[in-house]
Amino acid sequence: MNAQNITHWIRAGLWTLPLYGLITAWGTLEPQPDQQKDPDAWARFVSSGSYQTSHLLGSTGGTILAIFGVFALGCCLATSRAGRLALAATVITVAGTALLMVPAALSTFATPAIGKAYLDGNRDVMLLEFPSAMTVSFLLGLLLAFLGNVLLGVAVWQSRTLPRWAGALWIAGAVLFYLLGVVLGQATTGSSLPTQPAGALLTAASGGWMAWNQSRRPSHPRPSMRLARAQGSREPSGDRPWDQPSP
Numbered sequence: 059m060n061a062q063n064i065t066h067w068i069r070a071g072l073w074t075l076p077l078y079g080l081i082t083a084w085g086t087l088e089p090q091p092d093q094q095k096d097p098d099a100w101a102r103f104v105s106s107g108s109y110q111t112s113h114l115l116g117s118t119g120g121t122i123l124a125i126f127g128v129f130a131l132g133c134c135l136a137t138s139r140a141g142r143l144a145l146a147a148t149v150i151t152v153a154g155t156a157l158l159m160v161p162a163a164l165s166t167f168a169t170p171a172i173g174k175a176y177l178d179g180n181r182d183v184m185l186l187e188f189p190s191a192m193t194v195s196f197l198l199g200l201l202l203a204f205l206g207n208v209l210l211g212v213a214v215w216q217s218r219t220l221p222r223w224a225g226a227l228w229i230a231g232a233v234l235f236y237l238l239g240v241v242l243g244q245a246t247t248g249s250s251l252p253t254q255p256a257g258a259l260l261t262a263a264s265g266g267w268m269a270w271n272q273s274r275r276p277s278h279p280r281p282s283m284r285l286a287r288a289q290g291s292r293e294p295s296g297d298r299p300w301d302q303p304s305p
Contacts, residue, residue, distance in 0.1 A: 080262045081115060082235075084115075084255075091103055102177065132210075147209035151203060151207055153202050154201065154206055
């Protein structure tokens with residue numbers, strides 16, 4: 059695969075970032091009721107078809123798009139001034155995002171079954187507890203995803219390859235979504251807060267800005283530049299001033 063094809067694939071991958079942000083924003087628009095305070099409303103909510111659809115597309119589908127987009131962003135920044143930081147941020151972000159797929163899959167497929175069993179009269183189903191390993195996986199994934207996305211935003215800011223303020227938007231989206239959305243929501247209402255879709259929309263705006271910026275750049279040098287380079291490489295060494303013997 060030549061360099062031009064690689065550039066096209068990277069640009070296509072960058073467009074998954076705004077898609078990820080938009081799908082995630084849609085999937086977090088409607089918060090679920092508190093399981094402890096109103097178990098009946100919670101069970102009806104999670105056993106509905108719209109819940110499984112939004113989680114399957116918003117959580118699982120959005121996570122897959124995020125991984126593709128982060129890889130493309132890391133490749134885009136690999137040759138920039140922030141190449142090393144971008145590499146570390148890409149690895150951390152992808153690791154955290156992959157870990158978050160475990161609770162996302164359980165929430166998509168196991169939670170509706172629990173809600174349906176509760177509505178069918180099996181009240182003891184609410185006493186089920188998932189292994190502590192899932193909690194550890196969720197918390198570790200949350201930490202890595204937040205840290206990695208902040209570092210990615212810093213790498214974009216320092217790169218001089220992508221718009222600096224797109225990196226600032228990316229960091230703001232991570233703070234809103236993870237800290238003021240997921241963490242604060244779990245600590246207060248036990249559900250998602252309006253800051254989650256707001257953070258996802260900022261991520262979509264930042265990703266779209268970066269993808270648009272790269273799509274407008276030429277994927278190869280201009281013909282005149284290539285011709286000048288070719289002529290320079292064929293120039294006899296004796297005709298160049300710096301190749302002349304010193305007196």
